[in-house]
Amino acid sequence: MSEAWWKEAIVYQVYPSSFKDTNKDGWGDIQGITSKLDYLQNLGVDVVWVSPMYKSPQADMGYDISDYKAIDPIYGTNDDLAHLQSELKKRGMKLIMDLVVNHTSDQHAWFLESRSSRSSRKRSWYIWKDPHRDEDGKPLPPNNWSQILGEANSAWTYDAGTDQYYLSLFTREQPDLNWENLDVRAAVHDVMKYWLEKGACGYRMDVINLISKDQRFPDAEPSLGPDKKYHPGGKYFVNGPRMHEYLQEIKHEVLEKYDAITVGEMPGVRDVDEIVRTVKSGTGELNMIFIFDIVDIDNVPGKVRMTLQDWSVKELRCIVDRWQRVMVERDGWNSVFCENHDNPRSVSRYTDDSDEYRTYGATLLALMQTTLSGTLYIYQGEELGMRNFPKSWDPLKDYKDIEAINFWKKSLDLYGDSPKELAKQRKVLERKARDHARTPMQWSAGTNAGFTDEGVKPWMRVNDDYQEVNAENQLSTESEELSVWQFWQRGLANRKMHKDVFTYGDFETVGPESEEVFAYVRTGTESGKWLIVLNFSGKEVDWPLPVGVKVEGWMAGNYTKGKPDKALEMSIALRPWEGLLGKCVG
Numbered sequence: 001m002s003e004a005w006w007k008e009a010i011v012y013q014v015y016p017s018s019f020k021d022t023n024k025d026g027w028g029d030i031q032g033i034t035s036k037l038d039y040l041q042n043l044g045v046d047v048v049w050v051s052p053m054y055k056s057p058q059a060d061m062g063y064d065i066s067d068y069k070a071i072d073p074i075y076g077t078n079d080d081l082a083h084l085q086s087e088l089k090k091r092g093m094k095l096i097m098d099l100v101v102n103h104t105s106d107q108h109a110w111f112l113e114s115r116s117s118r119s120s121r122k123r124s125w126y127i128w129k130d131p132h133r134d135e136d137g138k139p140l141p142p143n144n145w146s147q148i149l150g151e152a153n154s155a156w157t158y159d160a161g162t163d164q165y166y167l168s169l170f171t172r173e174q175p176d177l178n179w180e181n182l183d184v185r186a187a188v189h190d191v192m193k194y195w196l197e198k199g200a201c202g203y204r205m206d207v208i209n210l211i212s213k214d215q216r217f218p219d220a221e222p223s224l225g226p227d228k229k230y231h232p233g234g235k236y237f238v239n240g241p242r243m244h245e246y247l248q249e250i251k252h253e254v255l256e257k258y259d260a261i262t263v264g265e266m267p268g269v270r271d272v273d274e275i276v277r278t279v280k281s282g283t284g285e286l287n288m289i290f291i292f293d294i295v296d297i298d299n300v301p302g303k304v305r306m307t308l309q310d311w312s313v314k315e316l317r318c319i320v321d322r323w324q325r326v327m328v329e330r331d332g333w334n335s336v337f338c339e340n341h342d343n344p345r346s347v348s349r350y351t352d353d354s355d356e357y358r359t360y361g362a363t364l365l366a367l368m369q370t371t372l373s374g375t376l377y378i379y380q381g382e383e384l385g386m387r388n389f390p391k392s393w394d395p396l397k398d399y400k401d402i403e404a405i406n407f408w409k410k411s412l413d414l415y416g417d418s419p420k421e422l423a424k425q426r427k428v429l430e431r432k433a434r435d436h437a438r439t440p441m442q443w444s445a446g447t448n449a450g451f452t453d454e455g456v457k458p459w460m461r462v463n464d465d466y467q468e469v470n471a472e473n474q475l476s477t478e479s480e481e482l483s484v485w486q487f488w489q490r491g492l493a494n495r496k497m498h499k500d501v502f503t504y505g506d507f508e509t510v511g512p513e514s515e516e517v518f519a520y521v522r523t524g525t526e527s528g529k530w531l532i533v534l535n536f537s538g539k540e541v542d543w544p545l546p547v548g549v550k551v552e553g554w555m556a557g558n559y560t561k562g563k564p565d566k567a568l569e570m571s572i573a574l575r576p577w578e579g580l581l582g583k584c585v586g
Contacts, residue, residue: 001504006202006261006287007333008503010492011096011377012045015341016053016075017061017459018440019380021452026459028440028451030076034084039471041091043383043485044492047261048088049096049204051341053081057107059173060149060402061438063206064105068191085199094201096261101188102210103174110187111175118162127167127178129217131158141165144219145233150406151304152413154230169210169237171402179211179246192254202261205286208247209266212240223302232304238268244277247285263335263375264289272326279332288333288375293319295343298432306407308428313536316350317509317518324373324507324520334374338365339382344436348388351577352538358385358469360577363487363558364534367579370491371502371522371532378488380441384474385484388436389463395429400460404433439463444472482561490556494581500524510546517543517574521584529584530555535574544571550585557581 020032030053040048052062055070062072071078085095104111114122131139141156148155148170156165157172167176177184192203214236224231255262266289269275275291278284297315300307327334338346347353351361362385369376393399395408411425440462443450449466452458463469474483482490495502501524511519516537523529531549535541545551550568557564557580564580566572572580 001328001331002281003504004287005259007375008496008499009046009094009261009375010044010495011047011049011375012040012043013340013377013379014048014050015380015438016050018438018451020441020443021456021458024453024456025074026452026457027074029074030071030080030084034080034087037087037091037093041093043489044496045093045378047094047096047201049377050098052098052100052206054100057105057173059105060171063100064103064107064171064174065100066105066107067109069194082198089199094261095199096202096204096263097195097200098206099192099203099208100206101177101191102207103168103170103176106168106173106175114175115159115162115166118164124181125178125184126175127213128162128164129156129167131163131165139163139165141230143217143233144222144230145169145236146220146224146228146230147171147406148232149403150410151224151228151230151232152406152410155233167213176213177211179213179242180215185246185249189250189253192250193257196254196258196260202258202287203263205262205264207267208264208286209239209243209269210237211246212242213237214240224304234268239266239271239274244285247278251285261375262286262288263377266290267292272322276326276330276332279327281331281333284332288335290335290337290340291323293323294338295340298349306403306428306432308431313515313518314513316536317513320368320372320518320520321507321509327373328507334372335377336369336372336374337377337379338369339379339437340377341379341437342434344432344434345387346382347385348436349431351536353387355468357538357577358387359481359484360558360575361385362484363482364536364577364579366484366488366491367532367556367558367581368534370488370495371530371581373503373505373507373522376492376495379437381437383485383488384442384469384471386439386442386463386469387465388430389439389461391430393461395426398461399429399433399435401434401438404429404435407433435460442466442470444470480561481559487558494556498524498527498530501527501530510549511543514543516541519543519546521549529586531580531582531584533572533574533580533582535576535578538576540576541574542571543574545569551582552585554580554582 016028019028021028022031053071053075054065055067055072056062056065113120114126129142141154145155147153155169157168158165220231220233222231264286279288297311300309346365347362415421440451440458445467447454449462474485477483501522505522505524509520517535519533521531554564554566
């Protein structure tokens with residue numbers, strides 16, 4: 001397997017509005033990111049990926065961009081970004097920018113010109129269609145596709161001034177660009193070159209697999225039921241007919257001219273061949289994509305994201321095994337992650353976030369991620385074991401995300417007279433809302449968790465547990481156990497020390513399928529064989545060591561700072577949410 005800097009990099013995602021506020025307006029800013037670079041470097045981070053900071057009306061927290069070459073004033077200035085890059089460079093670190101080019105803001109100059117008239121030079125830069133009509137002549141959407149961030153709404157928005165609809169898959173404020181237009185693609189290439197020339201090391205490419213639409217724009221199957229007006233149309237725009245052509249064009253026109261890192265956000269794709277085609281060494285268009293199988297594990301299959309089902313350790317084992325093996329055998333590359341800005345906190349989702357077990361659950365997930373092959377992505381606060389906010393928070397007051405707002409509005413409309421059904425929807429919101437990942441970063445036990453000054457109201461409420469769960473506490477703690485932050489720091493250092501094993505090594509699941517334990521062996525060319533054992537349960541479990549795997553010594557675990565005192569033969573006693581790392585013979 002060929003080596004590359006971006007394969008070994010530890011990437012840390014910053015959600016800028018919630019990271020650190022320095023100008024006392026309640027919003028995080030670029031200077032706040034710069035002020036915490038030593039913290040990130042000390043953790044073991046190589047690359048900082050910042051979610052969109054471009055000029056935006058903030059209808060979808062910056063994913064509705066009105067100027068791709070200007071920093072939004074709420075985050076700072078272009079000069080602030082240049083200073084951030086300079087400080088990163090001093091520390092040997094790099095910056096990934098977010099590329100959001102499936103859609104723009106409806107306030108972008110391109111769209112304002114496009115909607116000005118049917119004869120506008122930029123009319124075809126977006127996707128405009130004539131309406132259907134009801135019997136009274138009232139305009140109706142061109143098809144039955146539903147909005148991604150609110151499936152009760154149409155994906156089409158009517159423009160009375162020109163009597164046409166424009167496609168807006170996410171929200172009405174985010175019109176989709178028409179990638180069939182050569183000028184659109186050239187404009188995107190220009191934006192990409194602009195920031196690469198300014199020193200960015202690459203891009204996280206937002207919903208990049210939605211850029212090609214089936215030009216027939218047919219109706220979607222009524223998957224949400226016959227009583228619903230609108231339905232997910234992903235069949236006709238997820239990995240659309242010209243997607244690979246467009247990505248190859250980006251590769252040849254832009255990316256090949258820079259030693260850039262690229263990671264594609266590609267929701268809705270499960271086909272192994274299609275994914276390998278995208279990320280295969282040499283011929284693929286991107287370095288890697290975010291494969292969402294783990295963060296979709298509790299979604300109801302075939303339904304929208306805001307659904308809930310139980311999942312099993314066997315399923316998790318199967319997912320990890322499949323993608324680790326696929327990339328080894330077919331010369332592709334993985335991304336490794338459990339959190340991002342679009343998902344709830346991992347310690348709450350996959351383990352037990354109670355005061356008793358939060359640290360063990362968070363460090364169990366850290367052990368898994370730091371020992372899997374692929375480029376590792378950490379989301380802000382994950383290194384502290386930050387958890388979902390309490391169930392008592394008010395959906396109408398404390399939730400800020402457009403998806404959560406639309407979901408709760410729909411739930412009240414449908415189930416307002418049915419307390420039992422409404423309670424089910426409330427549970428989905430409490431478990432799955434994106435807001436959980438967007439609460440302000442918990443730097444200290446001081447006012448506003450150190451995110452902003454006393455007397456300043458943060459844009460979003462700080463999680464109630466900040467006095468116990470914060471960076472200041474975890475960096476300074478001295479006990480028999482490592483804090484979550486210290487555990488991550490040690491795990492990242494070990495990953496770098498043994499990169500032949502944990503970044504580039506072979507992977508094999510071991511032991512019988514279990515409802516509690518998931519274990520695997522990593523083997524490197526220089527550092528030998530290592531066993532990772534993960535008890536994904538709140539129970540004590542006796543786990544039999546697999547035949548053929550001989551442990552020389554247990555090197556690390558999440559219940560002790562030193563080497564765990566565990567059996568080397570027969571079976572090992574695992575405590576709730578316990579993880580172990582062992583060096584094997586041979």
